Amino acid sequence: MAHWLVTGSNRGIGLELCRQLAARGETVIAVCRSTSEELEHLGVRVESGIELTDEAAIADLVQRLAGIELAGMILNAGILEGDGLDSVSAASVRRQFDVNALAPLLLSRALLGNLSRGSKLALITSRMGSIDDNGSGGYYGYRMSKTALNMAGRSLAIDLQPRGIAVAILHPGMVATRMVGFTGIPPAEAARGLLTRIDALSLATSGSFWHANGEPLPW
Ligand SMILES: NC(=O)c1ccc[n+]([C@@H]2O[C@H](COP(=O)([O-])OP(=O)(O)OC[C@H]3O[C@@H](n4cnc5c(N)ncnc54)[C@H](OP(=O)(O)O)[C@@H]3O)[C@@H](O)[C@H]2O)c1
Numbered sequence: 001m002a003h004w005l006v007t008g009s010n011r012g013i014g015l016e017l018c019r020q021l022a023a024r025g026e027t028v029i030a031v032c033r034s035t036s037e038e039l040e041h042l043g044v045r046v047e048s049g050i051e052l053t054d055e056a057a058i059a060d061l062v063q064r065l066a067g068i069e070l071a072g073m074i075l076n077a078g079i080l081e082g083d084g085l086d087s088v089s090a091a092s093v094r095r096q097f098d099v100n101a102l103a104p105l106l107l108s109r110a111l112l113g114n115l116s117r118g119s120k121l122a123l124i125t126s127r128m129g130s131i132d133d134n135g136s137g138g139y140y141g142y143r144m145s146k147t148a149l150n151m152a153g154r155s156l157a158i159d160l161q162p163r164g165i166a167v168a169i170l171h172p173g174m175v176a177t178r179m180v181g182f183t184g185i186p187p188a189e190a191a192r193g194l195l196t197r198i199d200a201l202s203l204a205t206s207g208s209f210w211h212a213n214g215e216p217l218p219w
Contacts, residue, residue, distance in 0.1 A: 003070050005029045005114075007052060007107070008077030010036040012177035013124065016191035017074055018044055026071070031061065052077055052103035058110050070114045072198065075104040076124040080179050084138045093141035100145035105152045117164030122198050123153045127171040127211065132218035150209060150219065157207025166206040170197055173212050 004021050008014035009030035015038055018030045028044035035048045047064055051057045079099045081092045104123055115121070127133050129146025150169055157167040172194055174184035193212030209217045 002072075003027045003029055003068055005031060005065075005070055005073045005111070007031045007050075007075050007104075008124075009046070010034065010039050010048075012179065013172050013175055013187050013190050013194070014074075014076040015039055015042075016187040017076065017194065018042055020188070020191050020195055029065070029068070029070075031077075052107065053098045055106065058103075058107055061107075062110050062113075065111065065114055068114055069116060070111065070119055072120040072122065073108070073111060073115070074122045074124065074194070074198070075107060077103070078124065078126075078179070080139075080142045082139065083141050085140070088140045093144060096141035096145040097148065100142070101148035101152060104149060105156070108156055112160075115160075115163075115165050119165050120168065120198055120201055121156065121160070121165060122168040122170055122194070122201070123149055123156075124194070125149045125153070125169055125171060125209070127217055130209070130217055130219060153209075154207045161203060161206060164203065166201045166203050168198055168201045168205075169207070169209045170194055171209070171211045171217060 004026045006014050006017050009018050010032040018028045019042055021028050022042050022044050030039055030044050030046045031050050032048050033051055035046050050061050079096055081096055083092050126146045128143050129150050153167055153169040172190040175187055175190040176182045176184045190212055197210050211217055
């Protein structure tokens with residue numbers, strides 16, 4: 001049985017990813033800070049109490065998952081703080097960088113021992129991290145953190161190529177979750193698109209940046 005790990009699994013896009021993975025028969029390991037009724041309802045394995053910016057919590061997760069071979073990891077947890085030029089603060093940029101860029105890198109490295117040739121690593125980023133696509137400005141902390149995540153994803157793709165592990169850098173679309181005031185496409189549609197991209201991922205396409213709808217995105 002293939003195990004798939006998903007972070008940010010208690011709500012939003014992560015919850016939908018868990019639901020769809022479970023529905024197609026995968027064994028899901030849902031990582032979250034605190035579980036939710038909807039997640040419990042899925043009947044998947046839940047690893048709660050994992051604050052992803054806490055290195056001790058990541059070490060704890062590594063221990064809990066000892067010996068489990070992962071077919072894939074979808075690192076989806078993220079935060080958005082709507083800062084503009086007047087309101088941006090160092091603390092806000094650091095918070096977003098810690099959650100959106102640093103945590104996925106450290107978690108990927110910490111769980112490398114659970115991945116093997118053929119495993120897949122998917123980083124859920126945002127097209128707001130695309131420099132070429134930025135036509136509206138603002139959102140300093142969010143944009144900077146997602147650009148950094150994209151760069152981490154490209155380096156991971158290069159470093160993990162010899163081990164046969166492919167890396168996807170994926171934008172889910174504008175999705176109706178709490179992060180964006182519940183405007184956008186349904187999370188189920190975004191999750192379907194993301195899983196289609198992850199299924200199509202190979203070592204040949206590793207390290208490239210895609211919209212869940214199948215459109216390649218510029219850096
Ligand atoms: N929604 C969109 O339109 C959109 C567009 C582009 C990219 N994205 C990306 O898609 C991903 C999922 O977002 P979403 O829309 O599903 O947002 P969401 O509904 O706000 O969910 C965010 C998830 O991340 C978790 N999380 C946040 N900080 C965490 C931390 N420090 N440690 C552990 N977990 C943490 C949250 O857990 P708690 O419940 O504990 O807070 C929650 O499960 C994010 O990476 C986001 O940047 C979303």
